[in-house]
Amino acid sequence: MxxxxxxxxxxxxxxxxxxxxxxxxxxxxxxxxxxxxxxxxxxxxxxxxxxxxxxxxxxxxxxxxxxxxxxxxxxxxxxxxxxxxxxxxxxxxxxxxxxxxxxxxxxxxxxxxxxxxxxxxxxxxxxxxxxxxMMLGCDKMFVALFTEHIPLSAVCENIKTKKLTQFLIDFYNNVKSDKICVLGLNPHSGDGGVLGDEEVKIIKAIKEANNELNQKIFYGPAVPDTAFTKQNRSQYKYFVAMYHDQGLAPLKALYFDExxxxxxxxxxxxxxxxxxxxxxxxxxxxxxxxxxxxxxxxxxxxxxxxxx
The missing domain is CATH 3.40.718.10 (Isopropylmalate Dehydrogenase)
Known part of the structure; x- marks a missing residue:
């Protein structure tokens, strides 16, 4: 049927x-x-x-x-x-x-x-x-967007540990993948706080989500400019981006028609x-x-x- x-x-x-x-x-x-x-x-x-x-x-x-x-x-x-x-x-x-x-x-x-x-x-x-x-992609790669249609200037204030933790758990419950890559926000994922400290919240959210699920599902925060390399895509099918273009620019460059x-x-x-x-x-x-x-x-x- x-x-x-x-x-x-x-x-x-x-x-x-x-x-x-x-x-x-x-x-x-x-x-x-x-x-x-x-x-x-x-x-x-x-x-x-x-x-x-x-x-x-x-x-x-x-x-x-x-x-x-x-x-x-x-x-x-x-x-x-x-x-x-x-x-x-x-x-x-x-x-x-x-x-x-x-x-x-x-x-x-x-x-x-x-x-x-x-x-x-x-x-x-x-x-x-x-x-x-909101998840976008194709059989080769999917990207979930933590923040979507908001100004870039508002992204930082929207990254909160509790909210991101729940987002990660909900995402896992929908896709059931055993390995998901979470991107950092800043260049070089903050370089230990030199280029921004939002990654502290992201790291905490990853840890709390993994603890809640009682297994290591989420990895990161990955450095954004290398997260979508061919080598990294061979390890992960699912990615979580912190903002719209961070995830969709590489996705559409690689798989626009699909x-x-x-x-x-x-x-x-x-x-x-x-x-x-x-x-x-x-x-x-x-x-x-x-x-x-x-x-x-x-x-x-x-x-x-x-x-x-």
């Missing part, structure tokens, strides 16, 4: 719908996709793309109609992408689907629509009242593509659209459902 997965359609002014259409036949072999969109908006998107509706393209209606404006930031497209996501969440919460996979939204469009959240993970955190963990996003530590399974709306190429025909991240996100959702 195939798992049912709700597909949040993303910003219709971007590449989300085209990805869904192009990959539909392939992902239908992996799961039973249910697309959160309505017939009117689907028809408008299909006309712009110049394609027909695929067979067995099942939808769960999301209210709202507007003119699709390729490559544009608009509040109506932002509102519709948010509503599509909420519909997918409701389906998962009611047990009508086994997981959610999200196509890309545009944060500026959400802002134009008066939506205060900066992204999917923040919505899920609020909706379920749980400390969702990467996915997964929200862990929630009562539902949610995965996503690890790329944006690509307004620069939306609804254009003179290029090849890569669906690898979307297909990998569906595959990862199936794995997480099976292991839940």
């Amino acid at each position: 195939k798992y049912k997965i709700a597909i949040s359609i993303g910003d219709l002014n971007g590449i989300g719908l085209e990805i869904a259409i192009k990959a539909h036949e392939e992902i239908s072999k992996l799961c039973e996709p249910i697309y959160c969109i309505n017939e009117t908006m689907l028809d408008r998107g299909l006309k712009l793309l110049g394609v027909s509706k695929p067979q067995n393209f099942n939808i769960h209606p999301t209210k709202g109609e507007f003119d699709i404006k390729p490559s544009k930031v608009t509040k109506k497209s932002g509102k519709f992408s948010y509503d599509s996501f909420i519909e997918a969440i409701k389906l998962a919460k009611k047990g009508k689907v086994d997981a959610i996979t999200t196509l890309p939204i545009n944060k500026q469009s959400w802002n134009e629509a008066g939506i205060s959240y900066k992204g999917h993970t923040e919505v899920l955190r609020d909706y379920f009242g749980r400390d969702a963990i 990467g996915i996003n997964a929200s862990l530590n929630l009562p539902i399974v949610r995965t996503s593509v690890d790329h944006g709306t690509a307004f620069d190429i939306a609804y254009k025909t003179d290029r090849e659209l890569n669906t690898t991240s979307y297909i990998n996100a569906i595959k990862e959702a199936c794995k997480l459902i099976k292991n839940k």
